[in-house]
Each structure stands twice: as structure tokens, then as C-alpha cells.
Amino acid sequence: MHDPPEPQGRRPGDTRGGQPPSPPPPTPEDDIDAVDEQLLALLQANGRASYAELARQVGLSAPAVHERVGKLESAGVITGYTAVVNAAAVGLGVTALVGIIDSDEIDDVGMLQAVSELPAVQDCWRTAGTEGYVLKVRVTDIPALEDTINALNRIRGVSRTRTTVVLSTKWEGRHGREE
Numbered sequence: 001m002h003d004p005p006e007p008q009g010r011r012p013g014d015t016r017g018g019q020p021p022s023p024p025p026p027t028p029e030d031d032i033d034a035v036d037e038q039l040l041a042l043l044q045a046n047g048r049a050s051y052a053e054l055a056r057q058v059g060l061s062a063p064a065v066h067e068r069v070g071k072l073e074s075a076g077v078i079t080g081y082t083a084v085v086n087a088a089a090v091g092l093g094v095t096a097l098v099g100i101i102d103s104d105e106i107d108d109v110g111m112l113q114a115v116s117e118l119p120a121v122q123d124c125w126r127t128a129g130t131e132g133y134v135l136k137v138r139v140t141d142i143p144a145l146e147d148t149i150n151a152l153n154r155i156r157g158v159s160r161t162r163t164t165v166v167l168s169t170k171w172e173g174r175h176g177r178e179e
Contacts, residue, residue, distance in 0.1 A: 032077065035060065039068060040077070044173070047081040084172070092138040094145050095166040098152060099131030106132070106157035114155045120148045131162060 032040075038058050042049060051062040051069070058065065072078045087095065100111075115121055115135065123136040135152075139145045145165070152161050 032072075036068060036072060036077075039065065040072070043069070043078065043081075087138050091140050094139050094141055095169065096137045096139075096145055097164045097166065098135045098137050098149065099127075099162040099164075100133040100135065100152065101130060101159045101162065102132040103157055103159035108157075111155055111157045115152070118148060118151055120144065 035058050039054060042054055042057055051065045054069075055062045055065045060068075069078065087093070100115075111133075112124070115124060115133075120137045120139045121135050122138050125134045126132065127134050137145065137148055139148055145163070149161055149163060152158055
């Protein structure tokens with residue numbers, strides 16, 4: 001017996017009306033092919049695209065696209081779907097990149113826990129070089145940025161910080177870039 005075809009208007013990650021059927025777990029031979037790469041690029045550009053729309057663009061049926069996207073999700077290639085919010089429109093007019101320079105007493109777990117509790121910190125990357133971590137911080141204004149930097153400098157294991165204030169954002173992620 002076969003499952004009914006995927007509803008045409010459904011989107012990846014949409015669980016309304018119950019959970020979608022679980023795809024089989026990925027196996028080592030489930031390599032990402034050119035169609036998967038195309039699906040990933042399309043979903044990165046528009047995570048709200050329906051399976052039917054994705055299918056039209058890659059030349060497969062909607063159920064086949066649904067299965068492929070499910071496998072990419074199960075394999076951890078696709079880790080989630082998100083809304084991209086205009087930070088200034090929600091009152092976060094200042095963006096900064098803050099490098100953390102570790103001290104000798106760095107406790108990565110404790111430091112990361114403390115950083116994750118700061119609402120202004122949106123992203124955190126472990127980096128090579130002078131700075132052990134780089135954070136993307138979004139705040140309302142410069143005094144709020146100063147407060148966040150002071151809070152970061154009080155965390156055990158942070159020797160000092162180095163901050164770069166973003167003057168303007170041309171794009172984030174892959175938006176705005178031509179392939």
C-alpha cells in the first residue's frame with residue numbers, strides 16, 4: 001500500500017495536520033547529489049517554498065521532493081527553518097561583531113553558557129587566531145552595546161574583547177549574492 005501524495009500547498013517543516021511520515025534513516029551511501037544541492041539552494045533562498053514549487057524547479061514530483069527534503073532533514077543537513085527579521089524594524093539598530101580573546105582560565109562550557117544567556121548575542125562562532133570566539137550582537141543603541149561588552153568582559157575566561165561596529169549590512173547569509 002502506498003501513502004497518499006503530499007498535499008500540493010504543504011511546505012517543508014510544516015507539521016500542521018499531523019507529523020509528516022518519517023523518512024528512512026540516512027545511510028552512508030546517501031550522498032548529496034546535484035538535485036539535493038539545487039533543493040538546498042532553493043530552500044535557503046525561500047524556506048517557505050511548497051514541495052510543488054520546489055518540484056517544478058528541480059523537475060521532480062512533489063512526493064519525490066518531499067522524500068528528498070525529509071532525508072536531508074533526517075541526515076542533519078537541513079537543521080531548521082527560520083524567519084529572517086529586519087533587525088532595525090524591531091528596534092535593534094546597532095549590529096556589532098565582538099571577538100572574545102580567551103584568558104588562561106577559559107572554561108568553554110561555562111563561557112558559552114554565560115554568552116548564550118545574553119539576549120543581544122545572536123550568533124557565536126569558534127574561530128582560529130587571536131580571538132577564540134566571534135559573536136554577532138544586535139542591540140538598540142550604542143549604550144546597549146557598551147552594556148553588552150561590559151557583560152561579556154565580566155565572564156570568567158574572557159580576557160578582553162575586540163568590537164567592530166557594523167555601519168551597514170549589504171546582505172546576510174546568501175541573500176543578495178548572485179550565483
